[in-house]
Amino acid sequence: MLATSTTSLLQNLSVSLFSKILLIEQANLQSVVETQNEQIQRTLLYALIPVVVGFSFIVFVIYRAKRESLFRQKEAEFKLSLAESELKMLRSQINPHFIFNCMNSIHHYMHSHDTAGAADYLIKFSQLIRHVLETSSQRMVSLADEVESLKNYMQLEQLRMNNAFEFNVEIHKEIDPEQIHIPPMLLQPFIENSIWHGVNHDGKTGKINVMLGIKDDRHVQCIIEDNGTKPVEKMSHDLSHVVKKTSLGIQLIHQRMETINQLYQSEAGFMLEDRLNEQKQILGKRTTVTLPFED
Template sequence: MIGICLEVIVISIGLGYKYHIYRQERDNYNELLIKEFQKNDKLKDQLNEKLSEKVEHYKISEVEALYQKQINELKLTSLLSQMNPHFIFNALNSIKLYIINNESKLAARYLNKFSKLIRRILEASTTKEVSLQEELETMDLYMTIENIRFSNEIDFQIKVDESVSLETIKVPPLLLQPFLENSIWHGLSSKKTNKKITLSIAENNKKHLSIIIADNGIGRKASAKIKAEKSINRKSIGINLTKERLTNFVKNLKKNYSITYEDLLDDNKTAIGTKVILKIPLF
């Protein structure tokens, strides 16, 4: 357990410093980040135009190298920035309570899961895609850590249709994290009991992967009201970055992705949750 603690402390100090910087000018920085993704797309289009025009004085290899360098520099920043900057600190504080209360087994368990999650986040910065199996495992780790702060009151379930091949289907890493975070903080955080999130995976005519995240929270209308009353002006940076990454991910495919939000209502038209439907074309 001491070894795990030391590993987590070392990793957290380094990441903590990065998050301290991100928090200072988070919104302005991330808006610039999104613009940089768009600039990179334009750069690639310009490269293709120059290739077709056969302009000899352009050193294509240099332009390609610049494009790839910019993409690589954005990868880690975008993945870390899409997560709530308080996540790591709050998670460590929650785990620290187990240590203070002499609950060593629980502390060791969550420290181990937290360490695995941080490794997954860092590894995600070096790859364009991961298997759906890996993504679901990472999301399970993420939800386990987030659930500590809710005294493990959130009932999180993953349901996968038997026809889905988790090992062969590829998705961008950390794709689902912003949607789960929204379900927690906009749907369930203001609810006192009976908190549920269900992540369902299925194939749609073997042409699209259908991912549904449903919560039984307070609903979008009530959440927007609370946000307005508290004068919260936090933009959905994580969702915006995810859209940019999905756009790049499916760029060479004939079909695009889609994200749909649905309000879940009872017979009296009262909000009983929110459902997000994400459809990604299969290769």
């Protein structure tokens, strides 16, 4: 009886001890699992931090690039607007300079009492002024219109100077003057320079040749040659003796070309040089003008 009770007690103690050990093991296992879960979560968190930082950096770079692109676009638009305003201002300065020279010629006819010549001159002058007024607000004009205006101007100067010079305008066959468009009123001051400073007044007939051709796929080239070998003195009837006049023509053209280069990203420019023979004697002047064009 005693042995049976002892055996039963030992069994109960064993079961109780086993249960406690099992509970302890379960608790330890649960703790290990929780620890592992925490480690896994921590590892995932550490792994996600670089991803989040990298993604945030990419978003920041994209945002900054778009912001800088928008800023550059606005800056470019502002510069274009400013360049166009400067271009209009320069054109408005060139026109009075050009008109003054024509009025000077009309004054010559009045001075010499040649009413018929004055009437003929006024008709051509009105045609020329119409061209100036129509093109002063235009960004580009056809080469045909610009050449026609140059011919009109040279005819006016021929009348004023009693046919002291001859002129010829040659357009290369590769150019369609109706399709090519160039900035207006840029060639006239160089023609004026050849007439006023390049044509001799010593009895020798002056000659002016104007040659137009394609320089490259973005520019046309105009070469103006004359046979003048000495400066021309002002005549007594020249209005610049009595009217204050600054030599603006070439100076304004230089400024306008700089603005055009900014506006069109072009390489407009000009070069003045002497024409020499083999003996290094001056035969005349040559002006090479490069202008952007559009089809």
